[in-house]
Amino acid sequence: MKGITEPPPPAPEIVEAQDPAERQLLLRLRARDERAFDDLVRAWSPLMLRVAHGFVSTDASAQEVVQDTWLGFIKGLGTFEGRSSLRTWAFRILVNIAKTRGVKEHRVTPLSSLAPDSDAGPTVDPSRFRDADDQYPGGWTPAGKPQRWDTDPEGGVLRGEVRVLVSAAVDTLPERQREVIVLRDIHGFESDEVCALLAITAENQRVLLHRGRAKVRAALEGYYAKETG
Amino acid sequence: MTHDHDRGLDIRCIDLVELVTDYLEGAVDEERRTTIEAHLRLCEPCATYVEQMRTTMRNLGHVPVQEAQQLPDPVRDQLLAALRAEPQG
Numbered sequence: 001m002k003g004i005t006e007p008p009p010p011a012p013e014i015v016e017a018q019d020p021a022e023r024q025l026l027l028r029l030r031a032r033d034e035r036a037f038d039d040l041v042r043a044w045s046p047l048m049l050r051v052a053h054g055f056v057s058t059d060a061s062a063q064e065v066v067q068d069t070w071l072g073f074i075k076g077l078g079t080f081e082g083r084s085s086l087r088t089w090a091f092r093i094l095v096n097i098a099k100t101r102g103v104k105e106h107r108v109t110p111l112s113s114l115a116p117d118s119d120a121g122p123t124v125d126p127s128r129f130r131d132a133d134d135q136y137p138g139g140w141t142p143a144g145k146p147q148r149w150d151t152d153p154e155g156g157v158l159r160g161e162v163r164v165l166v167s168a169a170v171d172t173l174p175e176r177q178r179e180v181i182v183l184r185d186i187h188g189f190e191s192d193e194v195c196a197l198l199a200i201t202a203e204n205q206r207v208l209l210h211r212g213r214a215k216v217r218a219a220l221e222g223y224y225a226k227e228t229g
Numbered sequence: 230m231t232h233d234h235d236r237g238l239d240i241r242c243i244d245l246v247e248l249v250t251d252y253l254e255g256a257v258d259e260e261r262r263t264t265i266e267a268h269l270r271l272c273e274p275c276a277t278y279v280e281q282m283r284t285t286m287r288n289l290g291h292v293p294v295q296e297a298q299q300l301p302d303p304v305r306d307q308l309l310a311a312l313r314a315e316p317q318g
């Protein structure tokens with residue numbers, strides 16, 4: 001669009017735009033460069049829709065979440081200071097909106113996020129290990145030790161019923177664990193991106209990831225035990 | 230008893246299973262990592278457990294996600310209109 005060539009002067013200084021391309025993009029967006037904005041919407045919306053689906057129940061809801069995210073993005077452009085990457089910032093807006101929406105739809109329980117410690121304790125049933133007075137305290141008991149899974153050559157990843165089972169296990173995870181698993185393991189976000197999105201520490205993220213994965217592993221264990229037993 | 234064997238006994242199975250993700254994420258120090266790896270060489274059940282955690286991660290990576298959808302054109306047009314309407318600066 002002609003006529004919009006100068007970036008707007010009153011916007012806050014970009015303190016830490018990581019690289020020149022990112023800085024350039026932000027300046028173009030602040031100048032209401034429609035081409036730059038539309039390119040971004042096309043590039044990020046498919047993943048945004050998928051992430052939104054982790055929080056809300058329907059296609060229509062997910063679409064509204066993404067639409068609201070971009071509206072929030074437009075509103076925030078003038079005050080965004082570049083302390084995080086544009087992508088991380090945009091996805092943080094998305095996660096906030098999706099969560100609020102998920103709570104309204106009863107897909108996400110707000111209380112679970114207020115009580116993260118309610119899910120403490122061991123991730124493997126302690127009765128599967130030997131007692132303190134045993135010769136090998138804390139070692140697996142013969143009955144408790146994990147049995148090898150009869151997975152197919154690809155490591156058990158292709159069977160349809162396994163996918164359904166894993167998907168269902170993820171759905172039953174406590175909210176914070178589910179958020180981390182969805183972003184890290186299902187969508188392949190990097191660890192530091194997830195920390196930034198959910199505003200959690202690296203250590204907290206690993207705890208949530210571990211607890212979530214351990215529960216999904218337990219679900220798979222139940223499946224393979226039934227199959228062979 | 231080799232040194233490696235002794236080293237592997239420095240950690241109990243019940244504790245190792247809680248460290249699997251830290252280990253796989255590379256978030257344990259060198260000392261811890263060496264102990265964990267020595268333990269995994271001598272303890273088949275723990276080695277199986279770690280392998281199952283890896284299999285779990287691979288499975289999670291294959292959970293069917295929504296087909297890559299695009300926002301419908303009318304929605305994108307509305308967003309462009311909102312961009313135009315937003316006062317600059």
